[in-house]
Amino acid sequence: MTTPLQATAQVEAGALSVGLAERGPSDGPAVLLLHGWPYSIDSFSASASILADNGFRVLVPHLRGYGTTRFLSADIPRNGQPAALAADAIALLDALEVAEAVVAGFDWGARTANVLAALWPERCRAHVAVSGYLLSSQAANAQPLPPVAELAWWYQFYFATRRGELGYDANRTEFGRLIWRTASPEWEFGEEEFQRSAAALQNPDHVQIVIHNYRWRLGLAEGEARFDEVERRLAERPSIGVPTITLEGDSNGAAHPDPAAYRDRFTGPYAHRTLAGGIGHDLPQEAPEEFAQAVIDAERMARDAGNDAHATEAPHVS
Numbered sequence: 001m002t003t004p005l006q007a008t009a010q011v012e013a014g015a016l017s018v019g020l021a022e023r024g025p026s027d028g029p030a031v032l033l034l035h036g037w038p039y040s041i042d043s044f045s046a047s048a049s050i051l052a053d054n055g056f057r058v059l060v061p062h063l064r065g066y067g068t069t070r071f072l073s074a075d076i077p078r079n080g081q082p083a084a085l086a087a088d089a090i091a092l093l094d095a096l097e098v099a100e101a102v103v104a105g106f107d108w109g110a111r112t113a114n115v116l117a118a119l120w121p122e123r124c125r126a127h128v129a130v131s132g133y134l135l136s137s138q139a140a141n142a143q144p145l146p147p148v149a150e151l152a153w154w155y156q157f158y159f160a161t162r163r164g165e166l167g168y169d170a171n172r173t174e175f176g177r178l179i180w181r182t183a184s185p186e187w188e189f190g191e192e193e194f195q196r197s198a199a200a201l202q203n204p205d206h207v208q209i210v211i212h213n214y215r216w217r218l219g220l221a222e223g224e225a226r227f228d229e230v231e232r233r234l235a236e237r238p239s240i241g242v243p244t245i246t247l248e249g250d251s252n253g254a255a256h257p258d259p260a261a262y263r264d265r266f267t268g269p270y271a272h273r274t275l276a277g278g279i280g281h282d283l284p285q286e287a288p289e290e291f292a293q294a295v296i297d298a299e300r301m302a303r304d305a306g307n308d309a310h311a312t313e314a315p316h317v318s
Helices: 041-053 082-095 108-119 147-151 154-159 162-170 172-183 191-202 206-217 225-235 259-265 288-305
Strands: 009-013 016-023 030-034 057-061 101-105 124-130 244-249 270-275
Touching: 009 082, 016 041, 016 082, 030 041, 030 082, 030 108, 041 057, 041 191, 041 288, 057 082, 082 108, 082 225, 101 108, 101 288, 108 124, 108 225, 124 288, 154 162, 154 206, 162 172, 162 206, 172 191, 244 259, 244 288, 259 270, 270 288
Parallel strands: 030 057, 030 101, 101 124, 124 244, 244 270
Antiparallel strands: 009 016, 016 057
């Protein structure tokens, strides 16, 4: 039986005291695993054990607004925009004195991993992203989609309203259960494993972060000015040159791009894997062996390539 991941340390990093789970040898190659919404670090329990057994130093933080992660000040904006989440990841690596890591994730975590690989490649030894290339901008998100595609984003429209904000706050657990079921329609998850993740949604900043994230995407909420340059660069859909493996489940019920649509965004060593067998959106939890193998293989790709793809100038975030 897999031992559930628990945050065993609080690390002051940037704006946050980050709840961090860590497995594996402290001198092993670092891998930073980033979860999504409405999930938690527990999505990586099995894959983290596999990676630790293979000699990796596995770092799994609760994102801002989840689990035991807390803001260091009441005055810090509860900002959920993508650039803020990426800045959190860089601050955590700095606080842990980790020069570079394989960065891997799904959902919000894949988007954050994309940002690091694109704009901070010197910190990203290799990159594993479920659902591939997810970088976008407020301008791109303003473009309407066909009705059937818009339907998949129903919760974004719900969160744009005060009713949605209050409804999510009052029903975090049942909302999470609904998303798990619709995003992974063939996954028969157990109540115990769901409740472990649902507990992370009770963070006092959770609702503010989630609501801001989705309102920001639709241009309905302002971001922080200090991230404007990062967001400007992300709006240009920058290419990613670090060694990358993208993954997709054959039963992902959440909106996701076709791999052919983003192939040209990866200019370094690259592979894509579609997993069969009813694998949905929470791929690391549904297929932990395959996810861990992708991390192992991406690190090997970086070794084989010498990982010289660090030419991009990193943006400065004050």
